[in-house]
Amino acid sequence: MKKRAKTLPGVTRRQVLTWTTLGVAATVTQAADAVSLKGTPGWTPFSDNPPESFDQQGWLFFTPEEAQTLEAIVDRLIPADELSIGGKEAGCAVFIDRQLHGFYGTFERLYMQGPFHQGTPQQGDQSPLIPQQRYRQGIAALNRYVQQSAQKNFADLQPEQQDHLLQAMEAGKVHFDGYDAQSLFNDVLTNTMEGFFADPIYGGNKDMVSWKMLGFPGARYDYRDYIDRHNENLGLEPISMMQWKARG
Amino acid sequence: MKKLPKTDVVVIGLGWAGSIIAKELADEGLEVIGIERGPWRDTARDFNVATVTDELRYVMREELMLRTRQNTCTMRNNPSQTALPMRTWGSFHPGNGTGGAGNHWAGITFRFQPEEFRLKSHLTERYGANAIPDELVLQDWGTTWEEMEPHYMQFERVAGTSGYAANLNGEKRAGGNPFEGMRSGDYPTPPLRQPYGPTLFAEAAKNMGYQPFPVPSSLVSEAYTNPYGVTMGPCTFCGFCTNYGCANYSKASAITTVLPALMRKENFTAYTNCEVLEVLTDSSGKKATGVTYIDSSGDKWEQPADLVIVAAFTFENVRLMLLSKIGEAYDPVTNRGTTGRNYAYQTANGVTLFFDNKNFNPFIGAGAVGMGIDEFNNDNFDHSGLGFLGGGSIRVTPIGSAPIGYRPVPPNTPKWGSQWKRAVKDNYLSTMSIGCEASSYTTRTNYLSLDPNYSDPHGRPLLRITFDFAENDLKMAQYCTGKVAEIAQSMNPRQIVAKPMSGHWNSVPYQSSHVVGGFIMGADPSTSSVNKHLQVWDVPNLFVVGASAFPQNPGYNPTGTVGALAFKAAHAIRHYYLKRPGEMITA
Numbered sequence: 001m002k003k004r005a006k007t008l009p010g011v012t013r014r015q016v017l018t019w020t021t022l023g024v025a026a027t028v029t030q031a032a033d034a035v036s037l038k039g040t041p042g043w044t045p046f047s048d049n050p051p052e053s054f055d056q057q058g059w060l061f062f063t064p065e066e067a068q069t070l071e072a073i074v075d076r077l078i079p080a081d082e083l084s085i086g087g088k089e090a091g092c093a094v095f096i097d098r099q100l101h102g103f104y105g106t107f108e109r110l111y112m113q114g115p116f117h118q119g120t121p122q123q124g125d126q127s128p129l130i131p132q133q134r135y136r137q138g139i140a141a142l143n144r145y146v147q148q149s150a151q152k153n154f155a156d157l158q159p160e161q162q163d164h165l166l167q168a169m170e171a172g173k174v175h176f177d178g179y180d181a182q183s184l185f186n187d188v189l190t191n192t193m194e195g196f197f198a199d200p201i202y203g204g205n206k207d208m209v210s211w212k213m214l215g216f217p218g219a220r221y222d223y224r225d226y227i228d229r230h231n232e233n234l235g236l237e238p239i240s241m242m243q244w245k246a247r248g
Numbered sequence: 249m250k251k252l253p254k255t256d257v258v259v260i261g262l263g264w265a266g267s268i269i270a271k272e273l274a275d276e277g278l279e280v281i282g283i284e285r286g287p288w289r290d291t292a293r294d295f296n297v298a299t300v301t302d303e304l305r306y307v308m309r310e311e312l313m314l315r316t317r318q319n320t321c322t323m324r325n326n327p328s329q330t331a332l333p334m335r336t337w338g339s340f341h342p343g344n345g346t347g348g349a350g351n352h353w354a355g356i357t358f359r360f361q362p363e364e365f366r367l368k369s370h371l372t373e374r375y376g377a378n379a380i381p382d383e384l385v386l387q388d389w390g391t392t393w394e395e396m397e398p399h400y401m402q403f404e405r406v407a408g409t410s411g412y413a414a415n416l417n418g419e420k421r422a423g424g425n426p427f428e429g430m431r432s433g434d435y436p437t438p439p440l441r442q443p444y445g446p447t448l449f450a451e452a453a454k455n456m457g458y459q460p461f462p463v464p465s466s467l468v469s470e471a472y473t474n475p476y477g478v479t480m481g482p483c484t485f486c487g488f489c490t491n492y493g494c495a496n497y498s499k500a501s502a503i504t505t506v507l508p509a510l511m512r513k514e515n516f517t518a519y520t521n522c523e524v525l526e527v528l529t530d531s532s533g534k535k536a537t538g539v540t541y542i543d544s545s546g547d548k549w550e551q552p553a554d555l556v557i558v559a560a561f562t563f564e565n566v567r568l569m570l571l572s573k574i575g576e577a578y579d580p581v582t583n584r585g586t587t588g589r590n591y592a593y594q595t596a597n598g599v600t601l602f603f604d605n606k607n608f609n610p611f612i613g614a615g616a617v618g619m620g621i622d623e624f625n626n627d628n629f630d631h632s633g634l635g636f637l638g639g640g641s642i643r644v645t646p647i648g649s650a651p652i653g654y655r656p657v658p659p660n661t662p663k664w665g666s667q668w669k670r671a672v673k674d675n676y677l678s679t680m681s682i683g684c685e686a687s688s689y690t691t692r693t694n695y696l697s698l699d700p701n702y703s704d705p706h707g708r709p710l711l712r713i714t715f716d717f718a719e720n721d722l723k724m725a726q727y728c729t730g731k732v733a734e735i736a737q738s739m740n741p742r743q744i745v746a747k748p749m750s751g752h753w754n755s756v757p758y759q760s761s762h763v764v765g766g767f768i769m770g771a772d773p774s775t776s777s778v779n780k781h782l783q784v785w786d787v788p789n790l791f792v793v794g795a796s797a798f799p800q801n802p803g804y805n806p807t808g809t810v811g812a813l814a815f816k817a818a819h820a821i822r823h824y825y826l827k828r829p830g831e832m833i834t835a
Contacts, residue, residue, distance in 0.1 A: 034521040034543035048296035077664040111316040122754045123332040197651040198304040214676040219301035222484040223612040230444035
């Protein structure tokens, strides 16, 4: 083997940077160029790798009827009370709509190759359906069920009736035609909680309502002045990524 | 397939192990090419302070993890079941991109104890061969503490590890971990300051006669410049640590401590978004000739090399060896073959303490800030008559409390509605937990193999995990969690909830990414895959480095040992192999 021990000059001198693009996008939706890197790759000040979020108005995935049903559900999961506004006003349904419109909605990052088998509980979710299909089929099955028993949609039931049905779905005590009621409940509960507690940039947690409720200060990034203040209410107002963004 | 010009060294994977070896061999003057399956990661852009505090993206949607669409594992609890793919990561988190899983790790940096490297011998000497439960297949590592220690030192110096030495060149000092092996040097940076939860725990443990110590942490406690000339900034206890990249250059990773220096070497090149398909050998099977890889446009390349270093995550190290037919695949029925044997995991236990009048400000935290005790870890206590071996590291490490994932409430609280909301608010600030990360000892039927039913996008079989907790480990979990609960009781909370590991291994909830074994090191080629230099038996120009080399798993985090093994392999190559290429049996 040959011996050669040269070190390229440090940051004070112009650095050698060679980016050889070997290929194009790996998938249609996400570019992942193979590159050959030599020298220290440069970066542009204030360039960042932003989160996926959508600024458009209106529903991006749900039909008006689906949206109405979902808003009714999230308002029961997170009811308005003395602690906070409700799930609907907090934007949980909008959050789920944006998630379904984005990469999560199609499970584009997940292994979705068959064969699909039910498996043991230890083997996890083995459904062949992607979230977009789960919501579309699940909400339709829920409304069909309510139509058959009460001749109205879920959103038109009384809050107590809605709670009762949601509890039955959660416990696996009610069966819809064409979709598993418990599975729908679990997906909606998980995504609603994500929306209520995630950074507001994703459409939920309006005005950081959940963070204020808990006392979670959000995207603050430095507690060196606070770490030694034990067992104290620090009274920190939360900060969101949006605010970091606004600071520039 | 196009054949590229030959290089001296090709390194597969640019996480901790691959980056360290690439740097050491580039320093030796060799032409080194590193091939990384994922993207290039850069702190300033990818972990920008304005976008990194994003629990949805980094925890729920697993931004830094390998996409399971690219590659996943199948799992089953025992050989009679049909394994199914893990479609989303749960139990553990393989990383993606430069830095690998070392970008999203917690930073906890233990050294294993001297007796762990000769575990079977040690336990036999202390308790007799009959005391080792029949289900366990324990092995020695084929190396010693004296051989490992200098390389632990090297890793800690590169990572800037903070901590307090209890055994410095034989001098015993109060305040550190009294069970650590003799150190030849102090930790590079002093211990981190502690939040309230760990402080309260340490007081309680001390009152019970235990010896608490600050958890050794590769989140540096002060500005630090490592031997490669790379500078890190002090940890700010931001609470976005485990699962996240660090915006402060505080959490040591290959991208903050090695790659900035490595990339300046003219004799190093990194290929990113390129996936290695196979390690090539010549017709004799005793010489590696290079690798084939596929780039993101689907073009295949052959990269010939004199030395091949496989340094990917545990799973991919083993899968690549199986796909490349290196070594004999392990068969649990005949107990023959070594590739895939001695897969082990870890036993996660915990006790949650609900208080009424305390405020832990749980958002102040970091992956590796905390206090621990080791009285019930490994063989630090007398196991005579207990009916099990092993133990766990007991500690309070508040990693941060972003609320999608952190919403502690007492058992039987509803999961939604006003009553749920009240419980979440009442318990968020006033709850703490004590963890016990415990050992996992290998059994004959816990192993890794190629899956017969599921394949990756290139048509190659996925890796199949067959694993369940050994009875030994479940008994140990009960005992050790009971000890944790005693400490918790002495702290007088309103309510204690103890959760020892029980039942079958479940791939859904997160436990730890400490998956080990499958291509283990040892002194005997019939029961190990690599020798003490991480050199593959019978293929002397091939090295496989990582936690895949651990013959079983102690109650400690693996990264410090992975780093030490990387330096150990690099040292052997630099000082012995290059002078006389061939099998290093006696070196």
